[in-house]
Amino acid sequence: MRLLLVEDHVPLADELLANLKTQGYAVDWLADGRDAAVQGATEPYDLIILDLGLPGLPGLEVLQQWRQQQIATPVLILTARGSWSERIEGLKAGADDYLTKPFHPEELLLRIQGLLRRARGLANQPQLLAAGLELDESQQQVTRGDETVQLTAAEFRLLRYFMLHPGQLLSKSHLAEHLYDGESERDSNVLEVHVNHLRRKLGREIIETRRGQGYRFAGDSH
Numbered sequence: 001m002r003l004l005l006v007e008d009h010v011p012l013a014d015e016l017l018a019n020l021k022t023q024g025y026a027v028d029w030l031a032d033g034r035d036a037a038v039q040g041a042t043e044p045y046d047l048i049i050l051d052l053g054l055p056g057l058p059g060l061e062v063l064q065q066w067r068q069q070q071i072a073t074p075v076l077i078l079t080a081r082g083s084w085s086e087r088i089e090g091l092k093a094g095a096d097d098y099l100t101k102p103f104h105p106e107e108l109l110l111r112i113q114g115l116l117r118r119a120r121g122l123a124n125q126p127q128l129l130a131a132g133l134e135l136d137e138s139q140q141q142v143t144r145g146d147e148t149v150q151l152t153a154a155e156f157r158l159l160r161y162f163m164l165h166p167g168q169l170l171s172k173s174h175l176a177e178h179l180y181d182g183e184s185e186r187d188s189n190v191l192e193v194h195v196n197h198l199r200r201k202l203g204r205e206i207i208e209t210r211r212g213q214g215y216r217f218a219g220d221s222h
Contacts, residue, residue: 001046001116001161002026002178006036006062007078008054012101016049019105024140024157025112026181033057037065040073044177047115049108050095051078052086060086060093067094074115076108113137120164130163131206131218142202149201158194162207162217171214 003020007013008031020027028043030036033054040048040062052059063075077090077098087098096118097111114124122128127143128135134143140156142149151159157179162170176186195207195215208216 001157001164002044002181003028003112004036004040004043004045004048005029006033006040006049006054006059007031007051009051015105016108019109020112023109023137024153024160026157026179026184028182031055033059033062037062040066041069041071043182044174045073046119046178047074047076047112049076049078049112052090053080060089063090063093063095074119076111076115078103116164122164128160128163130166133159133163133202133206135160135163144202151201152197154194155197155201158191159198159202162215166217169210169214169216174214 001024003025005013005016005020005027007016007029010031013029013031017027017029028039028045030039031054034056036050036054037057050059050063054062059077063077066073066075074096075094077087077095079086079090079098079100083100087100090098096115099108099111117124117128126136128137132144136143137160140153141151142159158175161175161178172188172191175191176188179191180186199207206218208218210216
């Protein structure tokens with residue numbers, strides 16, 4: 001899942017980037033509201049974390065621009081403690097959730113997880129369920145029946161994306177756009193290797209190849 005972090009406080013941004021990448025998210029970071037307004041409207045992000053007190057263009061105006069352009073990407077806003085008016089204005093402008101500073105990193109991760117599932121119409125529960133698999137995002141491992149299967153970081157990122165989009169046909173270019181940040185080299189051959197690794201661990205039937213079109217993860221969501 002690819003996220004955009006818009007935060008001008010560098011120490012906080014560094015901390016969030018480290019935590020989010022540890023949890024398997026591809027993250028782009030911007031510190032200026034003007035840059036965020038453009039990039040958030042042109043890049044295919046799965047979720048945006050938006051601070052409201054930004055240089056260049058206030059976060060609230062950035063959010064309003066996105067919604068006026070029909071950008072439906074889930075947005076989690078960060079606000080200062082006690083600033084209830086900011087929270088209300090942010091929600092009115094189209095924010096999907098908010099988090100008050102300072103906050104615990106685990107709370108941010110849980111809110112992101114909930115927003116991503118809600119955006120896909122999935123229940124927010126401890127494990128992600130699809131095609132007979134249970135994916136524990138906090139442990140980055142998957143269970144099939146009574147068997148726990150260990151995953152590499154790349155396999156976890158790919159399987160999570162598949163399980164959030166069960167039954168959908170996903171092209172290699174689409175997967176690359178959502179699994180890697182803007183600075184990463186996107187190699188479709190590497191993606192194919194990770195798909196084959198998942199098939200060996202979970203069964204070949206779990207991921208269908210549509211020649212010339214992409215991949216389809218088997219099963220329905222629960």
